[in-house]
Amino acid sequence: xxxxxxxxxxxxxxxxxxxxxxxxxxxxxxxxxxxxxxxxxxxxxxxxxxxxxxxxxxxxxxxxxxxxxxxxxxxxxxxxxxxxxxxxxxxxxxxxxxxxxxxxxxxxxxxxxxxxxxxxxxxxxxxxxxxxxxxxxxxxxxxxxxxxxxxxxxxxxxxxxxxxxxxxxxxxxxxxxxxxxxxxxxxxxxxxxxxxxxxxxxxxxxxxxxxxxxxxxxxxxxxxxxxxxxxxxxxxxxxxxxxxxxxxxxxxxxxxxxxxx
Numbered sequence: 240x241x242x243x244x245x246x247x248x249x250x251x252x253x254x255x256x257x258x259x260x261x262x263x264x265x266x267x268x269x270x271x272x273x274x275x276x277x278x279x280x281x282x283x284x285x286x287x288x289x290x291x292x293x294x295x296x297x298x299x300x301x302x303x304x305x306x307x308x309x310x311x312x313x314x315x316x317x318x319x320x321x322x323x324x325x326x327x328x329x330x331x332x333x334x335x336x337x338x339x340x341x342x343x344x345x346x347x348x349x350x351x352x353x354x355x356x357x358x359x360x361x362x363x364x365x366x367x368x369x370x371x372x373x374x375x376x377x378x379x380x381x382x383x384x385x386x387x388x389x390x391x392x393x394x395x396x397x398x399x400x401x402x403x404x405x406x407x408x409x410x411x412x413x414x415x416x417x418x419x420x421x422x423x424x425x426x427x428x429x430x431x432x433x434x435x436x437x438x439x440x441x442x443x444x445x446x447x448x449x450x451x452x453x454x455x456x457x458x459x460x461x462x463x464x465x466x467x468x469x470x471x472x473x474x475x476x477x478x479x480x481x482x483x484x485x486x487x488x489x490x491x492x493x494x495x496x497x498x499x500x
Contacts, residue, residue: 327356
């Protein structure tokens with residue numbers, strides 16, 4: 240009996256390794272992507288990150304605060320034929336809403352099926368109908384929401400929770416502050432304690448399903464004159480210590496997968 244169980248587990252493991260997502264690889268390799276965005280693949284690991292979250296081409300997926308559309312370039316073609324992508328951010332008459340709409344209008348063949356949701360904390364949450372979404376993703380945005388305060392943060396997370404189907408996934412990537420360093424009330428450095436993020440998201444009704452170190456960068460101390468923006472791609476210090484910041488690379492980031500029970 241033990242041998243049968245072991246053999247079954249081994250077969251599942253081998254099968255899991257062999258099942259690459261060719262459609263996702265094709266979306267990442269697409270010629271529609273901006274060269275500057277492609278250049279960051281080595282730092283942002285889109286294939287490994289999305290695979291960790293468990294994405295599939297048949298899903299309905301929300302991307303929160305897509306802004307310039309770095310991940311939209313990958314998600315839109317990947318979900319175009321069999322799934323649905325909803326870009327939920329500011330309305331088109333506001334700065335980042337306009338930036339996103341301009342992105343979508345650059346290539347109808349890729350972006351014509353992207354749906355629009357409204358995500359403008361702390362006032363407006365028309366992300367998607369309740370219990371209609373398989374996955375919600377947010378990339379390097381949560382630190383911007385901390386200044387809302389705990390009550391509004393919970394309201395935001397509960398709105399995300401409400402859109403997901405039972406068993407749906409909330410995938411989150413953000414800049415990670417070492418536990419030994421103090422986090423201020425507004426996360427003004429752009430870095431956030433991983434344990435704090437997990438506690439906040441679980442408080443809103445999610446369960447942590449896993450962590451990945453795919454976006455970790457041990458060279459990053461999180462102690463920079465202008466916070467995370469000292470590092471590439473922003474390089475807020477301009478030429479000052481540029482070589483040192485380039486040698487560090489992009490920030491150390493947590494990659495967390497939550498599930499709606």
